[in-house]
Amino acid sequence: MFSFESQDDVDVCNLLHDFSSSKNILKWENNLRNNNSEAVFQDFEEINKKLLHQTNFKDYSSEERISLVNFINANIHKKNTPSFLRAEMVKLIRILSRDKFEVELLFIGKIPNYLLSYACFIKYSPENDEIEENDDKTVYLESLKCLTNSFYSSKTSQDSATNEVSASILQTIRVLSLKILDEICNYANIVKPIIDVDELPSINVDFLKKFNLDSCHLIETSKENTKENVINLINDLHNILFLMLKHVFILSFHKSKQPNNYFVTEEALKEFIVIGKIFSSSAYYNNGVWPRKFDNNPWSQYFRSLFNIYNLSDAKSMEIINKFRESLIEICSDIINYGSQYSERREQDAINLLAAFPDHIACIVKKVRDLPPKGSLDEIRLQKHLWNGFDMGVPSEIMKIIDDILPPVTEDQPKIYTYNPLIELLPANLTVLIGLCRSSKEARRYCREVILPPLTSKDVQQRPDIGKGLRNKLIRLISQPELQTDRLSTELLFILCKKSVPRLIKYTGLGNCAGLLANSGLLGKINEKKSSSDSEDSETEDYKSIEDQVNPVTGYIEKQPTTNIFENMSEGQKEYEAVKLANALHKMMDLGIVSPAVIDEKGTTRAATSVMELVKDIHLEESNTDSNSD
Structure with missing residues (x-):
């Protein structure tokens, strides 16, 4: 057995140098010829344990890499290589492929095809001394993990993912999603939603039974099909689904500039729509299987993949994608609405996708004609979001996210925000909210009611950017150009002010909105006459009584200084200060x-x-x- 010294700080260079020595490789080849695979397995298992948390392999020389990978390429698919050793070989490739340095040397020969075959994405034609197919679950899972790294790091591996492979991955995701939905509905004893898959190709999923990933296995191996076993099965399927969706996310980026990209074909987008309908169904999203805080939820990878596809496609591909835009918007809307029921979840990836087409999302705000069944999750959600007969779930959730990200501002608080990584989410959220308010009259009225309620005398006792209200926070953003949301924040407020310059000045103060007015060519409208509606729905009687005291530049009633600085000055001193000011100007x-x-x-x-x-x-x-x- 190849031995290592036990140490906390792993010397990766010497470790791999000794492991890949020609002496060891000759020893392994002899062991395999003599059917002593256990000794080879122990060496691979031990080095994998040592390298488990390592990510830097730049000191691992090319010659040593080639020697090791040639040995793996020659033996990994042989009949005399047991599956437990095969799994460790795949695991070592996975670990080494974390570092992009000379990563292509890890994917020489038939290794890319072997990995795709082990993951059941292709049918490999074996030679005489090779196995026909992988029948080991551990090899299957390790191959899926390894492909995640290899698709990300290796051009060779990316090229091995042909359109046929991409189609196989997406079709398997669809079948796995339906399988999980079946298991969830059986577990929760709920009616399965009807999802039409008649137009989509059928695929062979016998590998689920082969790897004991089918409910039939539970019945055969357990006297009682317990709930715990069902949940374990669902979680196993979910972990596989999550890995495959990561494959799609990575490949959707790398394939975006290639001709004949499968992901922008009608066939692929039909698969995406069906997968999205499964994820956005109440039965799939709202159940007792998933934890409330769901860090590795599959729909996040799904939306990220579509974001890549939508934003990186050329004009010709966009014509195809736009045929499915309305369905994608509906899927995003459903996920955001369901996510609003869980304080631990923030469905930002769905919002990011909506931000890719902000001018086409008016359909999100729907007139509610039939109320959901009493006591259902949909009915509970609608109670919070129903406004004048319209479902305001998406704008309500986005305003809540913005409100949660931005802290309240006080008089004694420094002008600059403490860095918060969530600030980076603001542009997408503001873009979607602007798109909704611009295209939907109902959404605009609802957001105006929440963000810009009629002013009272209390509202103008301090600067408009001071306070804990959403109006105060948005005005504060205007004076924070380093956050790159000042333009979006001003545009949203301007739309909510009915694009009335006097009304905008009343709510924000001229000093805060002067930049927008100047850039938009609206400075000439500062003194235009107010329309009657500007006063009707933006002022209270309380406000009108003190309106004349409000400074239009600052937007609030400034406290008069207790002393007049000119009071004790002589005329000569006043003249001196005036000349001093003129000289400075x-x-x-x-x-x-x-x-x-x-x-x-x-x-x-x-x-x-x-x-x-x-x-x-x-x-x-x-x-x-x-x-x-x-």
């Missing part, structure tokens, strides 16, 4: 830091070219004032 203008500006015909600001431009409208304003007073 003159210096800033000379240095190009500031310059006088005018509003052009498009409503945007530009630097004034002469003094005449600054005073050209003075006489006109005076004459207008006179005529108005008449």
